[in-house]
Amino acid sequence: MVAGILTIALLAAIIVSLGLGAVSLTVRETISALFDHALKTAHRSIIWDFRLPRILLVALCGAALAIAGTGFQGLFRNPLADPYVVGASGGAALGATLAIIFRFTRPSVPIGIGAFIGSMLAVLVVFTISEFSNFGSIAGLLLAGSAMSAMLTAINSLLLLMNDQVLHGVYAWLLGSFANASWGQLRQAAFLAPPAILMIWLMARSMDALAAGEETAQSLGLNLRRARLLIVIGSSLATAAAVSVSGTVGFVGLIAPHLARSLVGANHKNVIPISMLMGAVLLLAADDLARTIMAPVEMPVGIFTALLGGPFFIYLMKRGERGS
Amino acid sequence: MMILQAQDLTLGYKHKAVVEGFNASIRKGSVIGLIGPNGSGKTTLLRAFSGLIRPLRGKVMLDGQPLTAISARRRAQLIGWVPQREKIAWPLTVREVVSLGRAPYRGWLLPLTENDQEVIEQALSFTDLKELTDRSVEELSGGEFQRVLVARALAQEPRVLLLDEPSANLDIHYQIQVMDLVRELVAQRGITAIIAIHDLSVAARYCDTLILMHHGKKICSGVPQEVLTPEHMRKVFRVETRLYKDPWEHLAVSARNGLDKNE
Numbered sequence: 001m002v003a004g005i006l007t008i009a010l011l012a013a014i015i016v017s018l019g020l021g022a023v024s025l026t027v028r029e030t031i032s033a034l035f036d037h038a039l040k041t042a043h044r045s046i047i048w049d050f051r052l053p054r055i056l057l058v059a060l061c062g063a064a065l066a067i068a069g070t071g072f073q074g075l076f077r078n079p080l081a082d083p084y085v086v087g088a089s090g091g092a093a094l095g096a097t098l099a100i101i102f103r104f105t106r107p108s109v110p111i112g113i114g115a116f117i118g119s120m121l122a123v124l125v126v127f128t129i130s131e132f133s134n135f136g137s138i139a140g141l142l143l144a145g146s147a148m149s150a151m152l153t154a155i156n157s158l159l160l161l162m163n164d165q166v167l168h169g170v171y172a173w174l175l176g177s178f179a180n181a182s183w184g185q186l187r188q189a190a191f192l193a194p195p196a197i198l199m200i201w202l203m204a205r206s207m208d209a210l211a212a213g214e215e216t217a218q219s220l221g222l223n224l225r226r227a228r229l230l231i232v233i234g235s236s237l238a239t240a241a242a243v244s245v246s247g248t249v250g251f252v253g254l255i256a257p258h259l260a261r262s263l264v265g266a267n268h269k270n271v272i273p274i275s276m277l278m279g280a281v282l283l284l285a286a287d288d289l290a291r292t293i294m295a296p297v298e299m300p301v302g303i304f305t306a307l308l309g310g311p312f313f314i315y316l317m318k319r320g321e322r323g324s
Numbered sequence: 325m326m327i328l329q330a331q332d333l334t335l336g337y338k339h340k341a342v343v344e345g346f347n348a349s350i351r352k353g354s355v356i357g358l359i360g361p362n363g364s365g366k367t368t369l370l371r372a373f374s375g376l377i378r379p380l381r382g383k384v385m386l387d388g389q390p391l392t393a394i395s396a397r398r399r400a401q402l403i404g405w406v407p408q409r410e411k412i413a414w415p416l417t418v419r420e421v422v423s424l425g426r427a428p429y430r431g432w433l434l435p436l437t438e439n440d441q442e443v444i445e446q447a448l449s450f451t452d453l454k455e456l457t458d459r460s461v462e463e464l465s466g467g468e469f470q471r472v473l474v475a476r477a478l479a480q481e482p483r484v485l486l487l488d489e490p491s492a493n494l495d496i497h498y499q500i501q502v503m504d505l506v507r508e509l510v511a512q513r514g515i516t517a518i519i520a521i522h523d524l525s526v527a528a529r530y531c532d533t534l535i536l537m538h539h540g541k542k543i544c545s546g547v548p549q550e551v552l553t554p555e556h557m558r559k560v561f562r563v564e565t566r567l568y569k570d571p572w573e574h575l576a577v578s579a580r581n582g583l584d585k586n587e
Contacts, residue, residue, distance in 0.1 A: 077413035205432045209424050211413040219374055220480070221400030221428040266414035266460075 002263050006277040010059065013284045017055045018047055020288055022296060054181035057189060058287045058301075059280040061178075061242040062252055064193045066279025068242070069253025070260075070272055071200045071235030072123070074207035075228060076130070076141055079316055082254035083119075083239040086145045089250070090152035091122025092236070092243035093174055097159055112192045115240035122148055123232050176249040176302025178287055185245040192241035197276070199234030203227065204268035211266070249302045251309020252279050252286075258316070282308075327352040327516050328373060328484060332382035335368050341380065342368045343540045350518065350533075352483075355510050357527040358520045359551075360537030361561060366520040367408070369537070370486045373518060374405045387483070400428035404477030406470075408488040408520075415460035418453055418472050419444065425479025447478040451505065467498025474505060485509065487519045491526060499523075503530045528552055528567065528575040536560060548575055 018034070019025040023046055025033065033043040034052075065083060072081040072088065083089045095118020099111045129144035156174065206227040209217040218224050242249065260275035286304040293299065326349045333346040343365040350356055358366040371377045372384055375391050384391040386402060394402070404425075412421065425447065426440040436444075448454055451471040456464065461472060470490060477485055487506065491499035506517050507530060521527040527534055527548065534551040536543040538560045544551055549567065552575075557565040563579040570576045 079413075202433060205424075205427065208416065208420065209427060209432075211416060212410055212421070212424065213407075213412075215371075215376055216405070216407060216410060218376055218396070219400060219403070219405035220424055221397040222432070223396060227432075261414065265420075266416045267420050 003273060003277065006274060006281070010277055010281050010284075013281050014055055014059065017058075017284050017288050018051050020292055021046070021051060053183045053186045054178055054287075055284065057181045057186045057245060058178055058283050060186070060189050060193055061246050061249070062256075062279035062281070062283030063276040064189070064196065064238040064241040064279075065249065065252040065283070066256035066260075066275040067193075067197050067200050067272065068235045068238035069255075069279075070257040070268070070275050071203070071207075071231050071238065072253070073257055074203070074210060074268060075127070075231045075235065077211060077213070078141055079258065080254070080313065081141060082251065083235070083242075084149070084248060084250035084253065086141065087122040087126045087148035087152065088119040088236055088239040089243055089248040090149040090156070092116070092119035092240045093248050094118045094122075094152045094156045094159075095240070096244045097156055097174075101159065101163055112188050112240055112244045115244040116192065116237055118152075119239045119243070120232060120236035122152060123236055127228075127232070174247045175300040176247040176305070177290070177298070177300045178246050179298050181245070189241045189245045192237055192244070196234050196238035196241060197272075199230060200238065201272050203231050203234065204272060207231065207268045247300075247302065249283070249305050251305045251312065252283050254309055254316075255312055256282060258312075325352045326350065327387055328518070329385040330369075330373075330382070331385065333369075333372060333379050333384065334381035335365070335372050335377065335379055339380065341540060343372070343537075346382070346542055348535060348542070348545065350516060352516055353510060353514045354516060354532040355507065355530060356516070356518045357531035357534045357548075358518065358537060359522075359524060359527050359534055360543075364537040364560075365540040366537055367488055368540075370405075370488050370518065370520055373484070374403050374486050375399045376405070397428050397431075400480060402483050404480045404482035404485045406473045406477050406485065406487040406490055408490075408492060410473060412461050415462045417458050417460055418464070418475075419448070419457040421461055421472055422447055422453075422475045422479050425476040428480055443481060444479050447475040450478060450509075451475040465498075467494050467501065470494060470498065470502055471505070474502065478509070483515055485515055485517045487517065489520050489522055492522055499526065506530070524552060524557075524565075524577040524579070525575075528577055552577055 015027055015030055019027060019030045025043065029043060030047065033047040068088065069082040072083060072086050073079060076086065092115035095114040096111050099114025126144045126148050130140035206222055209220050209222050210227065214224055256275040256279035257271060259278045260271045264270040264274050287301045289304045290299045290301040328350040330346050330348045333343060334341050335343040346369065358369060360366055372379055378392065386394065391399065422444055423436065426436055426444065430436055430440060448457055451474055453471055453475055456468060461469060464472065490502050494502065503526060506519065509515060510517050531548060533545060534548050535545040536551050536556060543556060543560060552567050554565050557563055563581055565577050565579045567575065567577055
C-alpha cells in the first residue's frame with residue numbers, strides 16, 4: 001500500500017522533474033518526448049541527452065544514500081547514523097579524489113572503487129573508535145564520526161590545492177552536485193548500487209536481530225563479525241555509488257530511513273524498500289530546487305539537503321534525549 | 325539425566341578470573357537458582373552457559389557435548405537466553421521481536437514457515453502477549469517487555485533456558501508472574517531453567533536447586549533448605565537470616581544486619 005503510493009509518487013516526481021529547466025515542458029510534452037519516436041528532435045534531445053540521465057541518476061543516488069543510511073543505522077543501532085555522519089561520505093570523497101589524481105579520468109569504474117575503499121576504511125575506523133570510546137555509543141559515534149569527517153575533508157582540500165590543474169572542477173563536485181550528470185555517470189552508479197542494495201536487503205533479518213544488541217543477536221546464532229562486515233561493505237558500496245558521481249550529499253541517508261520507519265514500522269524487510277523510494281523522491285525534490293531556484297545558475301544540491309536535514313538532525317537529538 | 329555440566333570452569337576477561345574452578349552438574353527438567361552478592365560471578369556464569377563467552381579454562385558440556393564444539397546456530401536451538409535488560413534500538417513490534425527466536429531454525433534469509441508461525445503464536449499465548457502482538461516494544465511496560473524477552477527465548481524451543489535476574493526490575497506483580505511462568509514452562513515442557521536471582525525469598529520459593537556463589541567461587545549447592553542456612557548467609561552476605569515457611573507455605577528468607585544479640 002505505502003510502497004504503491006510511493007512508487008506512484010516517484011514516477012510523478014520523475015515526470016515533473018523532467019519537465020523542469022530552461023525549456024520547461026508540460027507533463028504531456030514530457031511524456032510524448034519520452035515515448036514518441038516521431039517527435040521533433042529538440043524536446044527529445046533535451047529529455048534524452050540531458051535531463052533523463054540526470055533525473056535517473058538523482059533517483060538512483062537518493063535510493064543508494066537511503067540504503068547506506070539504513071545500513072549504517074542498523075549497524076550502529078543509532079538513529080543519528082548516516083553516510084555523512086559516520087565518515088563514509090568523507091572517506092568515499094577522498095578515495096574518489098585519489099582515484100582521479102592517479103587516473104585523470106572521470107567518470108569511470110576506478111573512481112567508484114576508490115570511493116568504495118575510502119568509504120569502507122573510514123567506517124571501520126569510526127566503528128572501532130566508537131566501540132571503545134568512553135562516551136557511550138551515541139556520543140562516541142558522533143565524536144568519532146565528526147573527527148574523522150573533518151580530517152578526511154582537510155586531507156581532501158590539501159590534495160585539491162596541490163593538484164589544482166588536474167582537479168579542475170572537482171571542488172564543485174565535492175560540494176554535492178548533479179550538474180555534470182551523464183549516461184556515463186549513470187552507468188557508473190548503476191554498476192555499484194544494485195549489489196549494495198542486494199547486500200543490505202539480504203541483511204534485513206540480521207539487522208532486526210542486531211537491534212536487540214550484540215549479545216542477544218549472538219545468542220540467536222548470528223555471526224556478529226560476518227554480519228557487521230557485510231553491512232559495512234554493502235553500506236559503503238552504496239555510499240560510493242552516490243558519492244563517486246555526486247559528491248557528498250548529506251542527510252538523505254538520515255531522513256529516508258526515519259520516514260520509512262514512521263510509515264511502515266521498524267522491520268528492516270519493510271524499511272529497506274520504502275526508505276529507498278523515500279530517498280529517491282527526496283533527492284529529486286532537492287535537485288529540482290537546486291536547478292531552478294536561481295536559474296540559470298545552478299546551486300549544489302547538498303545545500304538543500306543540509307537545509308532540510310540539519311533541523312531534522314537536531315529534532316532527532318532532542319527526541320533521543322527525551323527517550324533516554 | 326544431566327543436561328548441563330561445568331567442569332573446572334574458570335571465566336574472566338583478559339586473564340582476570342571472575343569465576344574460578346566452578347563445577348556443577350545440572351539435572352534435566354529442574355529450576356536452578358544462582359545466588360550470591362553483586363559481582364560474585366552469576367551473570368558471567370550464565371554467559372558461559374550460553375556460549376557468549378569462552379572459558380579461560382575448563383569447559384561446559386551440553387548434553388554430553390562440549391559447548392564450544394557446537395555451532396552458534398545449533399547452540400541457539402538448544403539454549404535460550406533472557407538478558408537482564410535489553411534496549412531494542414527500533415520500535416519493532418512484539419511479534420517481530422518474538423519472531424527473531426525462529427532465526428536459529430530458519431537462518432537469516434529464508435521466510436518463516438507455517439510451523440514457525442505456530443511456534444511463535446504458542447510463545448505469545450503462553451506469555452499472555454496475544455493482545456499486544458502488534459504493539460511497538462517501546463510502548464510496553466517493564467513486565468510486558470520482560471515477557472516479550474521470555475517469549476522470544478521460548479520461540480527458540482530451547483532445552484535450556486537461561487535467565488539473568490528476570491524479575492529484578494519488575495513490580496512485585498510481574499515478578500511473581502515471570503517466575504510462575506518459568507515454573508510452568510519447566511513443568512510442561514521438561515526444559516531446564518537456570519536463573520540468576522537477587523532476591524533470596526524468590527530463590528527459595530521457586531528453585532529446586534540453588535548454587536551459592538561468593539567472590540567467583542561456588543560455596544555450596546543443593547536444595548534451598550541446605551543452601552540458605554544462617555551460616556552460609558552470614559558468610560556470604562554478612563546478614564543474619566531465618567529460613568521459614570510463610571503463611572502460604574512458601575519457603576522464604578528474612579534477613580537483618582548485625583549479629584543476633586538475643587541468642
